[in-house]
Amino acid sequence: MNPAEALLDHLRSGLTPFLGLPHGTEPSPVAGVVLGVPYDGGVLNRPGARMGPWAIRTASLGLGRLPMPLRLQGPEEEQRSYAAQGWVDGGNIPTRPFDMREALGTVESVCSAWVVQGARTLLLGGDHLMTLGALRAHAKQHGPLGLLHFDAHPDAGYGEVWGTPFHHGTWVRQAITEGLVDPTRTVQVGLRAPRFEDGELAFLRKAGVHMWTPWDLKDPRLSSQLHGDLARVGQGPAYVSVDLDVLDPAFCPAVAEPVPGGLSVMELISWLHHVQRWAQPFVGADVMELAPVLAGTDDSVRVAAHVALQLLA
Numbered sequence: 001m002n003p004a005e006a007l008l009d010h011l012r013s014g015l016t017p018f019l020g021l022p023h024g025t026e027p028s029p030v031a032g033v034v035l036g037v038p039y040d041g042g043v044l045n046r047p048g049a050r051m052g053p054w055a056i057r058t059a060s061l062g063l064g065r066l067p068m069p070l071r072l073q074g075p076e077e078e079q080r081s082y083a084a085q086g087w088v089d090g091g092n093i094p095t096r097p098f099d100m101r102e103a104l105g106t107v108e109s110v111c112s113a114w115v116v117q118g119a120r121t122l123l124l125g126g127d128h129l130m131t132l133g134a135l136r137a138h139a140k141q142h143g144p145l146g147l148l149h150f151d152a153h154p155d156a157g158y159g160e161v162w163g164t165p166f167h168h169g170t171w172v173r174q175a176i177t178e179g180l181v182d183p184t185r186t187v188q189v190g191l192r193a194p195r196f197e198d199g200e201l202a203f204l205r206k207a208g209v210h211m212w213t214p215w216d217l218k219d220p221r222l223s224s225q226l227h228g229d230l231a232r233v234g235q236g237p238a239y240v241s242v243d244l245d246v247l248d249p250a251f252c253p254a255v256a257e258p259v260p261g262g263l264s265v266m267e268l269i270s271w272l273h274h275v276q277r278w279a280q281p282f283v284g285a286d287v288m289e290l291a292p293v294l295a296g297t298d299d300s301v302r303v304a305a306h307v308a309l310q311l312l313a
């Protein structure tokens with residue numbers, strides 16, 4: 001179905017699959033699957049991310065799927081393929097809002113059912129803890145993963161909150177501890193939030209994770225080191241995780257923990273272009289933490305839809 005037909009089909013059916021992709025909830029050997037994660041029980045402060053998947057899908061309707069070439073001038077023109085070629089929208093993962101461990105298990109088992117068929121995954125969140133379920137599914141299939149993680153926060157928090165070590169600020173530490181990611185192929189971009197404790201950065205440094213603040217990204221002396229880091233993540237099976245709070249609240253305020261001083265949409269999309277230069281495409285990706293109820297306009301939602309589209313371009 002071409003995009004125009006997909007739009008007409010949406011008008012007829014009232015269904016809103018991401019980008020008008022074919023809807024298919026039965027795991028099958030497709031190129032990739034988009035899965036919503038309507039869960040926000042791991043949010044510490046401002047919930048609402050459980051509504052993210054519906055909002056992103058609605059905002060994606062009518063978007064073209066033929067991405068702009070990376071350059072229209074000069075010798076470096078790079079054509080990009082039709083976005084989400086061979087992908088389906090697998091609907092939402094039915095995470096019940098009452099039990100965090102069960103929700104994580106549901107995300108893992110639904111992702112696994114697609115991953116064993118050879119499908120790549122794109123999660124639309126949902127809170128960031130749910131990334132842990134997807135990483136468990138992919139690591140079981142591919143072994144330890146490279147991780148390119150865009151976030152204002154390192155998400156490697158220590159200690160328990162309300163009696164559990166699982167919340168949306170601890171999944172990276174869990175993933176390293178469980179051996180789901182290769183820390184030497186793990187790179188975090190955009191970190192800037194004020195911290196509660198020093199142990200997080202020490203843990204990540206000791207593990208071998210490379211971390212970049214928005215100010216590091218601007219330093220021309222660090223440019224080749226940064227490009228080396230981004231390339232290294234993709235030298236094996238890799239996962240790309242975007243917490244929308246990596247963006248400045250000027251661009252995307254509808255997140256649980258907005259932190260001033262973040263990336264612009266253009267900067268984030270520029271970094272995502274590096275992902276498309278990896279020798280092998282990412283095995284899984286996600287766009288997390290959109291809480292559409294937390295902002296009065298749909299600007300954040302539109303940004304989320306475009307970031308998700310760029311991942312599939």
Ligand SMILES: [Mn+2]
Nearest residue numbers: 128151155243
């Ligand atoms: Mn996060």
